[in-house]
């Protein structure tokens with residue numbers, strides 16, 4: 001990922017009216033800084049994609065990265081897997097994101113198969129895939145669209161395919177949720193965001209980012225047909241789940257396939 005990214009200062013001055021958050025040019029320019037300072041565990045989750053792929057991805061299979069933004073998921077995979085191991089398709093609705101992702105992926109991983117598509121992930125015609133990455137994207141779809149989205153991804157996955165779903169989550173209990181949100185704001189403060197920035201960003205995301213509980217995610221995955229789903233990561237109110245379609249059993253003690 002290009003580090004020629006600006007520091008996120010979008011909400012640093014008082015705004016009369018805070019507009020709904022959108023992934024426009026202004027956000028794209030500071031996105032790597034914004035996501036690193038705003039999403040607990042972002043780098044660790046990216047770092048695990050290659051390890052999960054090595055263990056579960058059929059050699060040479062297609063990997064969708066939905067809501068790929070600047071293609072960080074693709075860069076993480078290409079950094080860990082050989083060019084023959086997978087074919088990456090990054091999809092995003094924001095033209096500014098896709099343009100930057102396309103450029104970065106071509107520059108940084110010229111030997112890998114790295115495609116980018118500007119599209120709404122709800123309406124894409126999916127080809128069979130061995131892995132789907134939904135890193136902090138489902139949370140931006142209207143809640144009413146999430147069930148059908150997960151069902152479509154289940155259908156697109158090959159038997160043995162794997163879905164990695166990372167999301168901002170809401171805790172079941174009010175008290176627990178309030179504690180997690182407060183500590184999340186502490187986390188943002190510690191990463192250099194002011195109280196004004198935190199509160200204006202919160203307003204901008206109201207009704208744009210609507211988090212589900214982990215139980216809601218697991219129930220939806222089960223309804224779609226995933227045979228098994230594990231929450232493998234949680235840091236404050238951010239979590240990642242891995243879900244398997246008709247899993248071909250793999251010996252957990254065996255070394256990951258060397259060719260991947």
Ligand code: GEK
Nearest residue numbers: 023067068069072092093094120121135136137140
């Ligand atoms: C990363 N996964 O760096 N169709 C396609 N894209 C969409 C849609 C949609 N309907 N709705 C939102 N997006 C990335 C981070 S960011 C998360 C993902 C965040 C896109 C939107 O344009 C944005 O690029 C991305 O989903 C969400 O690993 O900013 O918190």
